[in-house]
Amino acid sequence: MEHTRTLAPSSARTDLLSVMGAGVLWGTGGLTGALLIDRTGLGVLAVAAFRLLVGGGLVVVWLLATGRLHRLRLSGRGVRRLLLLGALAALYQSCYFAAVSLTSVSLATLVTLGASPVLVVLAESGVGRRRPDGRILVAIATAIAGLALLVGTPGAGDPAAVLAGTVCALTSAAGFAAITMLGARPVDDIGPLPTAGLSFCAGGLLLLPIAALTGGVGVGLDAGAIGLLLFLGLAPTALAYGLYFTGLRTVATGSAALFSLLEPLTAAALGAVVLDERLGAAGLAGAVLIGSAVVMTATGRRR
Numbered sequence: 001m002e003h004t005r006t007l008a009p010s011s012a013r014t015d016l017l018s019v020m021g022a023g024v025l026w027g028t029g030g031l032t033g034a035l036l037i038d039r040t041g042l043g044v045l046a047v048a049a050f051r052l053l054v055g056g057g058l059v060v061v062w063l064l065a066t067g068r069l070h071r072l073r074l075s076g077r078g079v080r081r082l083l084l085l086g087a088l089a090a091l092y093q094s095c096y097f098a099a100v101s102l103t104s105v106s107l108a109t110l111v112t113l114g115a116s117p118v119l120v121v122l123a124e125s126g127v128g129r130r131r132p133d134g135r136i137l138v139a140i141a142t143a144i145a146g147l148a149l150l151v152g153t154p155g156a157g158d159p160a161a162v163l164a165g166t167v168c169a170l171t172s173a174a175g176f177a178a179i180t181m182l183g184a185r186p187v188d189d190i191g192p193l194p195t196a197g198l199s200f201c202a203g204g205l206l207l208l209p210i211a212a213l214t215g216g217v218g219v220g221l222d223a224g225a226i227g228l229l230l231f232l233g234l235a236p237t238a239l240a241y242g243l244y245f246t247g248l249r250t251v252a253t254g255s256a257a258l259f260s261l262l263e264p265l266t267a268a269a270l271g272a273v274v275l276d277e278r279l280g281a282a283g284l285a286g287a288v289l290i291g292s293a294v295v296m297t298a299t300g301r302r303r
Helices: 009-026 029-040 044-066 076-102 105-128 134-151 159-183 192-214 223-247 253-259 262-274 280-299
Strands: none
Touching: 009 223, 009 262, 029 044, 029 076, 029 105, 029 223, 029 262, 044 076, 044 192, 044 223, 076 105, 076 159, 076 192, 105 134, 105 159, 105 262, 105 280, 134 280, 192 223
């Protein structure tokens, strides 16, 4: 049974803008990660680990400077929630950057964020033990058709790489959906920023040894690489997830996943301008179908 969350209209509008702002900031993450890999030769797991560590570290430094970290009182359940969120973030980020490296920024982001809202609704239906209504079933079929068009785009690349990248993107989508559902149910009143900072530090520390075993962890610390690392940790990570967890106070999880569609739109635009990536007619049609499916998913939910 869903609980209705009510705040003042101004707070609800602020939360809605927070989720939308997070989507736009996330859209810069894939491009920044791709540029960082090209510049430094870092592996995808290393990029994901550094993103989480830098982003989480910046938040923790800010919490220490403002004295908010000392006021936190974590129960065992709160610690377990942070560790789980960290593990999910590590899964989501590593699979996302793997999909980017195998396909393209725009394709990987569209598949990841296009599948996430459908997964959220399916998970909520399973938890609530009620079948999705007809509109939701149509939305799922539409999303599958859109994903098929995206994956089948001739300009997407080698078919084997596109298939592997799609599997990585769908795994990333599952991780993002789980983060969305858990983020809507805070524990110990930790707050959105501490939740993001501490869980990302945990996820980065979990991922870094795995990245070291697979190689590609060393990075040349020139000014350009440092700038890309700081931007990756700050804008699409610390700020974006802080805004997203803030918005989840009042924005329903399915709707939050809808507004995160601003991420693939931003990523596709940046990929076209900076990397000269083109989805083609089939890819654009797939993107439209995914967008339609997400709209049906959100409007078909009971608030």
